[in-house]
Amino acid sequence: MTARRLAGGDLAARIRAEVAERATARRDAGRPARLVIVTATDDEASAWYVRSIASAAGKVGLDCDVDDLGTAATAAGLSARLAALSADPAVDGVMLQTPLPPGVALADVSGAIDPAKDVDGANPLSLGRLATGLPAYAPATAAAVVALLDEYDVGLAGARAVVVGRSAVVGKPLAHLLLDRDATVTVCHSRTRDLAAVTSSADVLVAAVGRTHLVTPEHVRAGVVVVDVGTNPTPDGGLAGDVDPAVAEVAAALTPVPGGVGPVTTALLLKNVVD
């Protein structure tokens, strides 16, 4: 058998169309919606991602500025800029792109982003609000996983969901989103003993570690729905997921990389700007 391919393109296009309509209404009302992406890196993959967001924003009629503080930016400098953008009434969404300069942790500076403008859910307060059931923006990637599962009517209530990866930007917020949808949630990571035994218990398996083809056919049981969050650069300039494509021979469904979670993530990020 071959797994059903859970592509994200159609869902992303629908979300972008909705965003474009609202962005046009905002523009017609003389108050265009604006996203500012703060960067402090010369990482090429990061630059590519930022350009892709800026391009997608432009296509739906959102203003998007990239505010590059350079690789010498300090935590204090980043915090000050994020706070200033948060206070600027002409800015609707503020996003801080990683990686950050050495010695600067995302959580140390993301607290300066107003939760109301924290369109990528980077502020620890946004995560805390999410976990306690208060309105909050989830990191767009985590939200995209759930949106994609919904798109394909994958039932979450009572399901066993296993998340591989415990980052504060994907694994942990995703665990809260899945719990909120009544899944029984397990979070695995590099220290997990017998990873295959844990992942094999999953009805829904999400790989979000950033290691090419970490999840192999030996990690899954027949019938599982697998979501691949990985976007690992390949030597030929492409993208590889965290899931070995051979998993498609065992799983019931699998999101492709590229073309799965990625386009939905970008679309949801833009949606958060007009929300």
Added chain:
Amino acid sequence: MTARRLAGGDLAARIRAEVAERATARRDAGRPARLVIVTATDDEASAWYVRSIASAAGKVGLDCDVDDLGTAATAAGLSARLAALSADPAVDGVMLQTPLPPGVALADVSGAIDPAKDVDGANPLSLGRLATGLPAYAPATAAAVVALLDEYDVGLAGARAVVVGRSAVVGKPLAHLLLDRDATVTVCHSRTRDLAAVTSSADVLVAAVGRTHLVTPEHVRAGVVVVDVGTNPTPDGGLAGDVDPAVAEVAAALTPVPGGVGPVTTALLLKNVVD
């Protein structure tokens, strides 16, 4: 076999002795440490718990005030009081006791507690900071579970930890604390299918749902370490845990109720006040 009894009394006494020493130093320096507990309930079990904290605080030399806003308190009134106490330099710790009046959710008002004084980790920001690895107070109950496991040298790195209960005051913060200790963490709840199958996979099982004797011998495998967070009132005025005492015939170790997590929770709460 009968499970080892993981009592919390000795650990709690050691923590209280340390707190007493620091509280005395503070008092000698003319600046006594003060905890204020805000209440808005006439629930008798809650009142009993608040009295027990106040009594324990007195014994270690901490000032402890109970600030009762009554059952007619509103969210706005509670928030204002919590903010005022947070701003008061004579107050070191602020705790909001549940239950709250109908229509008032803990997460709606606990954001008014300054994270630096949030000794019971109720502010969503405290949870978010905990989840992102920033310094923060964890809810004392969640911290007590980990402290008790450490007291008895229960290894957590790589262990499979299963938490039954997904509350924002115990289950969720505990999941983050256990993840931070490199456990593989599963969170179960009322919607979990085949709870016994999930709990049977645990090396460490924590019951935190508030349902008397929910966890039975059928839920555990031989050799598991079981932590019982439940404090359910019994008809005769005592306390019953979430774990059926018959589990002791199967498990390797079990915390008693009362006398397990409870005293450690109170001691850690007081420790947070002097921290």
